[in-house]
Amino acid sequence: DTAVSQTPKYLVTQMGNDKSIKCEQNLGHDTMYWYKQDSKKFLKIMFSYNNKELIINETVPNRFSPKSPDKAHLNLHINSLELGDSAVYFCASSHDVRGDSYEQYFGPGTRLTVT
Amino acid sequence: DAKTTQPNSMESNEEEPVHLPCNHSTISGTDYIHWYRQLPSQGPEYVIHGLTSNVNNRMASLAIAEDRKSSTLILHRATLRDAAVYYCILRDFRIYQSGNTPLVFGKGTRLSVIA
Numbered sequence: 195d196t197a198v199s200q201t202p203k204y205l206v207t208q209m210g211n212d213k214s215i216k217c218e219q220n221l222g223h224d225t226m227y228w229y230k231q232d233s234k235k236f237l238k239i240m241f242s243y244n245n246k247e248l249i250i251n252e253t254v255p256n257r258f259s260p261k262s263p264d265k266a267h268l269n270l271h272i273n274s275l276e277l278g279d280s281a282v283y284f285c286a287s288s289h290d291v292r293g294d295s296y297e298q299y300f301g302p303g304t305r306l307t308v309t
Numbered sequence: 310d311a312k313t314t315q316p317n318s319m320e321s322n323e324e325e326p327v328h329l330p331c332n333h334s335t336i337s338g339t340d341y342i343h344w345y346r347q348l349p350s351q352g353p354e355y356v357i358h359g360l361t362s363n364v365n366n367r368m369a370s371l372a373i374a375e376d377r378k379s380s381t382l383i384l385h386r387a388t389l390r391d392a393a394v395y396y397c398i399l400r401d402f403r404i405y406q407s408g409n410t411p412l413v414f415g416k417g418t419r420l421s422v423i424a
Contacts, residue, residue: 198352227411235394237353239411250411284352297343298412300352 197221198301200285206307207275215270215304217285225249226268227286227298228260237284243268272306280308313397318419321387329382329418331397336377340399344371344382345412348393353414356382356395392422 198219207213219226227250228240242250246262257273272279285301314332321327333342344356357364357371359380364371370383384391396417400410 229412236416237347237396237412237414239413242411252411286352297355297358298353300354303350303352 197299200301200304204305208309211275212273217268219287223287223289225288228270229284231282275308277308313415315397315418320421323422323424324386327384327387329395332379334378339401342380343398343400345396346393387422389422394419
């Protein structure tokens with residue numbers, strides 16, 4: 195069973211379109227994240243949700259809107275896609291455990307190409 | 310976030326031990342030292358973490374200097390499957406009062422394993 199899954203794996207679209215990436219985790223985790231890995235391979239946090247509530251939003255354009263319908267899902271909707279949005283997007287999840295830093299589990303990534 | 314410094318790349322022969330260094334001279338008392346790795350075309354995966362004492366798990370060992378200003382990830386017998394980018398990350402669990410602190414990735418060390 196895949197712990198953290200993302201769909202689609204590849205997404206090619208044109209500038210100006212609106213697209214969504216879905217993420218699901220079956221680990222029973224409380225917290226989910228979206229990371230972006232650009233062409234230079236830098237991985238950066240975009241959003242973090244804990245129990246369906248947004249707790250981190252790292253200077254991401256408001257064209258990006260995460261939605262968490264339940265604890266197991268965190269979807270990423272992107273409006274008016276731009277060339278610079280081309281990247282690999284990773285979803286991740288972790289337990290909400292106080293007093294220690296537990297590992298995050300990452301999905302396989304969604305490679306978004308905007309033409 | 311406290312910063313880490315790692316060599317850009319390292320090379321190892323298969324079946325040999327590998328020592329991946331990480332400097333974190335500005336580490337604070339509440340920073341955990343985490344290691345993740347990213348295999349080609351995959352999402353990052355957790356390797357190991359520690360606070361003060363050396364740690365062992367089935368994947369690797371983590372040796373932490375007494376002053377905590379540096380650490381070394383040890384792969385006891387490198388295999389071709391260990392070829393990846395290895396990230397040394399500091400996480401202060403107090404920031405968000407829970408274990409779900411987002412990961413701040415640096416450039417990491419690209420490990421090549423030669424058969």
